[in-house]
Amino acid sequence: MKKIILLGISSVICFILAGYSYGLFPTQLSSTDTSPKKAEQTTVQTENAAAGADGSERPLNEFTLLKAEVKKLIEAQKRETAQMKGIIPATVEIPSINVNASIEQVGILDNGQMGVPEDINNVGWFEPGVKPGSRGSAVLAGHVDSKTGPAIFFDLKKVKEGDEIIVKDQNGTALTFIVKKQESYERSSAPIDEIFQTSEGQYLNLITCTGTFDRSAGTHEERLVVFAELKKEKKPAKDVPPPPPDTVxxxxxxxxxxxxxxxxxxxxxxxxxxxxxxxxxxxxxxxxxxxxxxxxxxxxxxxxxxxxxxxxxxxxxxxxxxxxx
CATH class of the missing domain: 2.60.40.10 (Immunoglobulins)
Known part of the structure; x- marks a missing residue:
């Protein structure tokens, strides 16, 4: 895994939003370049065998796999692959607050600041960090407002525990994350080790500004972080036979x-x-x-x-x- 060491007086990464900045202070971020391969599946008859969702050989029967069934198995396999390797995010949806936005890849600028989405209604994914679905915490950040009014994450504070965040790649592979909590931090004391961690779990963290706007500092006083965890897909029960029909x-x-x-x-x-x-x-x-x-x-x-x-x-x-x- 490639590691980026950010050096400086405070190892400062700033996320500039509409002229305001996030004072985030990660000391170590990581990146992986693996991406899920496109799953392939064919419709087969009784005497053939095909790979199951877990990659093992599975016998088929006299029933030709119908197109809809094949699609479900393909999608389950793609999601499982994506959950292991992560995806390059292209869009993000938060149904509970009507967010449906394109994602831009952002990195670290020459001045040490974290890049920003060019469009205030897009969301930025910190590309040097974790991919959604990979081990660790992927980070998406967005504007709360601009000089002209509300921006994409204006209502982020309204999300609740249990809400879904859906991230998709350009091929439509979707990962669903479940909101666990949200926290507000003073801009100089955000828990960077937690927000940008790369060692455990499969998490997604959303960041925006919140609190009172400090005109003298040119930024909001607090940072809102929404913490979410990958929703585990229920795998087909390969080793458990289906139930018999009832009401025969x-x-x-x-x-x-x-x-x-x-x-x-x-x-x-x-x-x-x-x-x-x-x-x-x-x-x-x-x-x-x-x-x-x-x-x-x-x-x-x-x-x-x-x-x-x-x-x-x-x-x-x-x-x-x-x-x-």
């Missing part, structure tokens, strides 16, 4: 059931037994996008159960046995 019924010549509401469901298998509920054999495979029903002209002479099959080739336990009432 036989009405006339139709066997019906309710869909299982999980993203990785590929389809269902219908099994038929004798009237005593024994000697079951599979008689049909129904895709997840088809009607949850199967027609059997001799339904009155048999019993049935249905299982769920997921995209990893895992099959559920049998449903309750159903027969014509």
């Amino acid at each position: 019924e036989v009405n006339g010549t139709f066997v019906t059931w309710h869909a299982v509401r999980e993203d990785t469901v590929a389809g269902y298998r219908v099994y038929r037994g004798d009237k005593n509920g024994e000697n079951f054999e599979q008689i049909a495979s129904i895709s997840a996008l088809e009607r949850k029903s199967f027609m059997d002209e001799k339904a009155a002479e048999h019993t049935y159960y249905v299982t769920t099959v997921d995209a990893f080739g895992q099959e559920s336990e049998p449903s309750e046995i159903a027969a014509v009432n």
